Amino acid sequence: MKVDRLVSIIMILLDKKxxxxxxxxxxxxxxxxxxxxxxxxxxxxxxxxxxxxxVGGGFEIMQEYKVDKKIFSTADLSAILMGLSSLSSMIREDELVNALAKVKSFIPIDKAKDIELKANQICIDLSQWMSNTDIQPQLESIKIALQESRLLSFEYAGRYGNKTSRIVEPYQLVLKSNHWYFQGYCHKRNDFRLFKLSRISNLHVQEEIFIPRDYQKPQLDFSDMLVTMQTEIIIRIHKTVMDRVLDYCTYEHFLPDGDEHYIVRFPFIENDYCYDILLSFGDKCECLEPLHVRTQMKLRIQNIAALYKD
Incomplete structure (x- = not known):
């Protein structure tokens, strides 16, 4: 019995009376x-x-089970197709392919061209330009564990590279800022934790099934906290890194400085992450003020230069 034939029969029955x-x-x-x-x-x-x-008999799906195609507008179907297509480009699963096929079956023939045009007006590609090739099989394993409530075992690299063995109950996959995470209850920490997939190795789905507990969703929005922590520093950048700097602030923060440079009011938090952002601009960026941030940048640059001395 071929599964693809069964799925095709279901699609035909949904489409025909x-x-x-x-x-x-x-x-x-x-x-x-x-x-x-x-x-x-x-x-x-x-x-x-x-x-x-x-005469005129055959097979049919009970009408109560079918969805009236008329309840979906052109905008509705375009939005659904756009969302499913963006996910299927990253998670190539039969479930998503079948979902796309089902949604397309709702499209009236006379509106197909218009809906396809609208669905293609926005392209959402969640895959990275350069990515960890281990992420895709990890996603598939975690999805299996989520669906079957099975424990996951893996080694997890901490912030400074130290590895620990973990047994975790998975509860949710999270895509945040082009990075995949999963939220689970860690038996080692006896608490819910958010694990970054790029830090996971030797991932295995265990035979043991767990009983789901009350789930605590991860905190993913830190906007209010960042507002209280952020300050502005003044940097001078070359125009060749302008597009990258615009990832962190708006054009209203830019003031032309001659033909080649800009003075920028740059949002900043005093931590390694933000200092690394400034360093990533290389010699196309200079911190002008405040003085203590400029001094810290000098120290970090000197430390980097020391690594390359003969």
Missing amino acids: RIGAQELADMFEVSPRTIYRDIDAINMAGIPVRSISG
Whole structure:
């Protein structure tokens, strides 16, 4: 019994009011007996298909199970297709492919071209230009563990590279700022933790099934906290890094300084992450003030230069 044939039959039944066994058999080049077995399997899966005998009879999905195509507007279908397409480019799963096929089955023929045009007006590609090739198989393993409530075992690298062995109950996959995480209850810490997939190695789905506990969603929005912590520093940049600096502040923060440079009021928090951002601009960026940030930048640059001395 081919799963792809079953899925195709379901799609046809969702799209048509009724279709005969012989017509399905001819379509898939199998015997009517095979089609009857397929219909039994679809019924066992929980999709109510009934058989109507006589002239004009055949198989049909009960109307109560179908969704009226008219409830979706052109904008609705375009938005759904756009969202599913952006996910399927990153998680190539049969579930997403089937979901896309189902949504497309709701599209009236006379509106297909218009909906396709609108769906293609915005492209959302969540994959990175350069990425860790281990992430994709990790995503698939975690999805299996989530669906089946199975424990995950792995080694986790801390901020400074120290590795610890973890046994974790997975509860949620999180995509945040182009990085994948998963939230789970860590048996080592006896608490919920957010794990970054790029720090995970030797990931295995365990046979042991856990009983889900009350779930605590991770805190992902730190906007209010950042507002209280952020200050502004003054940097001078070359125009060649302007596009990168615009990732962190708006054009209103820029003041032209001659033909080649800009003076920028740059949002800043005094931690390694923000100092590393400034250093990533290389010799195309100079911190002008405050003095203590400029002094710290000098020290960090000197430390980097010391690494390359013979």
